[in-house]
Amino acid sequence: MTAATLTTPEEAVGAVKTGDTVMVGGFGLVGAPLTLIDALVELSDARDLTIVSNNIGEPGRGLGKLLRQGRIRRGISSYFTSNPEAVAAVNAGEIEATLVPQGTFAEAIRAGGAGIGGFYTPVGAGTLLAEGKEQRVIDGVRHVLEGPIRADVALVYAARADALGNLWYRRTARNFNPLMATAAAVTIAEAGEILEVGELESESVVTPYLYVDYLVASA
Amino acid sequence: MTAATLTTPEEAVGAVKTGDTVMVGGFGLVGAPLTLIDALVELSDARDLTIVSNNIGEPGRGLGKLLRQGRIRRGISSYFTSNPEAVAAVNAGEIEATLVPQGTFAEAIRAGGAGIGGFYTPVGAGTLLAEGKEQRVIDGVRHVLEGPIRADVALVYAARADALGNLWYRRTARNFNPLMATAAAVTIAEAGEILEVGELESESVVTPYLYVDYLVASA
Amino acid sequence: MEAPALPAPGAGMSADAKARIAARAALELHPGEVVNLGIGIPNLIPEYLGPDTGVVIHTENGLLGVGPRPDDSEVDPDLIDAAKQPITALPGAAYFDSASSFAMIRGGHIDVAVLGALEVSGAGDIANWAVPGKDVLGVGGAMDLVVGARRVIVTMTAASSTGDPKVVAECRYPLTAAGAADVVVTELSVFRLVDGELRLTELLDGATVDDVAAVTTASYVVALEESRVG
């Protein structure tokens, strides 16, 4: 693929269609692509979305805005609890919830980007969250088979990008962003700062630009 | 675990015992821990070693020296061919060879460090290298089940370390080193340069120091 | 960071009980160990670590080398712990993505996980994430941590707010993992799981064997050791 296309938030979120699965980076609101989320909320009509994100935002903040619009059909997360409105929506049957242990969630997204068909993890074996999943004993330890998670569109946030779309993340705002950037058909990166090509040290690039389709400057 | 212990090559390779599995970083000789390999060759008596390395060095260079000493019992590699003496040793029945596709080799080492019990890859399915391995069709594509690779000791090379043992790799000398650093009971890192704590940017650390047991300066 | 004075033993207030549990749990951590601290009581532990313990704190959202809490002027919006509270990072700290962070955890590279629980069974089963009939919608990294960490320390009050024992014969609540606990610290005592056997090894703050028995339904062996509280 070619260098990332620099575009507006509005054009970028046009990639999200009704019924899509959308990954959204961030741990809580830290490292969340807030400009892109706002564009999705204000400038897109896509609905019946499956959201893959560690949390469904907070009440009225981040993905919590999209939730209030009733445009989320399903969430795949490790921690819905940080948004009581998401919990209420699940309990009211308004959205479907798939709860995944956080490490499995991260690993499954990585697997989705890395062409891995599935993996065995000891985490969750024998618990409620392994119900309906294949389990097998490996070296005496019970493991659960987990499949990859992929998406139609990923929305990620990086503190710095270069004009090609290479990404660099700051401090704990890295979290799920580099994983999600690899696991979607279309990746849209929001960057705090967009540098000239060559201004990011090549060893410091965390997400090489072949993963990034659209680049948007943070508002 | 505590900060890495700064030590001599001789003391460090004392961790390698007869019968051990030893991972050695590098793609060919680039990124190979040559000071540690020389110490293993000259200052250690450990034999019957299983070597996990992309190549078994070159004739009389790197791991090729250890091969000439007859101390390698088995090699796990993607490309023995770069050392004709390794090929000859396999054909003479002097060493046992396990050939693994390079991406599977890398992924299996990562899995070994990451507590993954096994993973399904489409690579190699239906070929000679999948013989004897479990295969299954996932989403219409045949996959092979591959297990993790772990070792007793890993020898890795990094251009820069800090005094704690955090590691930074230069250019294509990164290759298998960061993966192997995670996948052994004891990791010995050879560094071209050992900096004060705080001199490596925290975002640029590739191998956090909890993975590194011993730190040795390159000769 | 100077350790604050311990609250008076037996003060009975919940906040005090929690502080005493955190203070006792801190004694379980050794210099150089990499430790992940859960939300709640575990998060109080840094206050009871001396300045030179050299305990290294990992937070699963992507940092090895958590420093003290920042002053208001030092708060960095990009720097939080897993409880989503502002933190600082020590010199020599390293940042990484969530898959790498949980690779550390699941791969056995974290020495100790300290976490709260609803119940621990005599077999070391831990239930800490879900109450049947209530919302079962947040698990976070708990399952990964109790499976992956080399040593798991549970910190919790001996009984629930309604008086139900929390060290139990069998967990009623959904498990986080079976057989995962190594140490349980309550305001009354320390239990250790040794070779699959639950042992009462220490009484705290004047509690008696009978006090512990009154709020414990798990079977255990009384094998008291010298108190580690200085």
Added chain:
Amino acid sequence: MEAPALPAPGAGMSADAKARIAARAALELHPGEVVNLGIGIPNLIPEYLGPDTGVVIHTENGLLGVGPRPDDSEVDPDLIDAAKQPITALPGAAYFDSASSFAMIRGGHIDVAVLGALEVSGAGDIANWAVPGKDVLGVGGAMDLVVGARRVIVTMTAASSTGDPKVVAECRYPLTAAGAADVVVTELSVFRLVDGELRLTELLDGATVDDVAAVTTASYVVALEESRVG
């Protein structure tokens, strides 16, 4: 980097044939595509890419953005390609570890893999790593590349050095992967696999349909298109 003059058609020497194959294969690559080039003929392709094609070269030992070969004075011992030859890196290049590199490959993020082969079958099966009875000790990244790349271009001479056809009904040699080839470029022609059907789409350097048939045992449809050689 200026493209060198093409060798004269029909010169017949092996080096010339290889150069012509590389030159024709270069026309299969489009601006902005990420391409991985195997050892041998594929490694000659950069010489035939114009300065503005914008083809981005990935090398599986950990670099996206391979630049031209260095002068002797520019050689950096830490900077090689998968053939272990010195390279340079372009501005905006990125380095990564081998697991990340093969995650790119296996995950479908590399647009094109160009590689040599011993045989390609009419079904697109590729055999390029092992000859029975000889050493079967080097596979490298070949299997990952042919499975993972979105488009796989095989560059090889039409027949082996002993005159055996290499576009065959069924591979005699151990497979690298089944049904993986999309395009086969030899010194005589271009074949394409379209919906599982092998098509002869282009004759090169004056070769005739009969010339191709004489060294091809695979079944194929003749479906000639306009030559892409300028």
